[in-house]
Amino acid sequence: MPLEIQTIYNAATLNDRYREKLNSLKNDRKTQNINVYSIWSMDTSTNMQNxxxxxxxxxxxxxxxxxxxxxxxxxxxxxYNIAYSS
Structure with missing residues (x-):
């Protein structure tokens, strides 16, 4: 696998780990009493970024x-097709 593709694949893998961390933080915040609008705006902004x-x-x-x-x-x-004249 070329180095460029491997680097991009690694970045995608790291992004999945980052996304899981964000989801766990969102779940923690949902257990607290946060208004619906802030949860909706946080979800839409992270979805757009992802x-x-x-x-x-x-x-x-x-x-x-x-x-x-x-x-x-x-x-x-x-x-190459080279035409020879005789």
Missing amino acids: RNVLDNINEDINDSLQIYERENDYSKPRG
């Missing part, structure tokens, strides 16, 4: 895969 992060990771993975495929295409031997 969605943006995942979209960026997907774009980076796609870009890295395209670069990796281009590099592999350049490494293949070319079959």
Whole structure:
């Protein structure tokens, strides 16, 4: 696996751990008496942030895969058809 893709995968894994931590904090706060609006705003803001992060990771993975495929295409031997005149 290319280093760029491995780095992006690691970032996605760390993001899942961060998301779990946020969810546990939200559950703790829900047990306290917090008004409904603050819970709703916190949920929507974290969902939007997570969605943006995942979209960026997907774009980076796609870009890295395209670069990796281009590099592999350049490494293949070319079959040139050269016309010889006799």
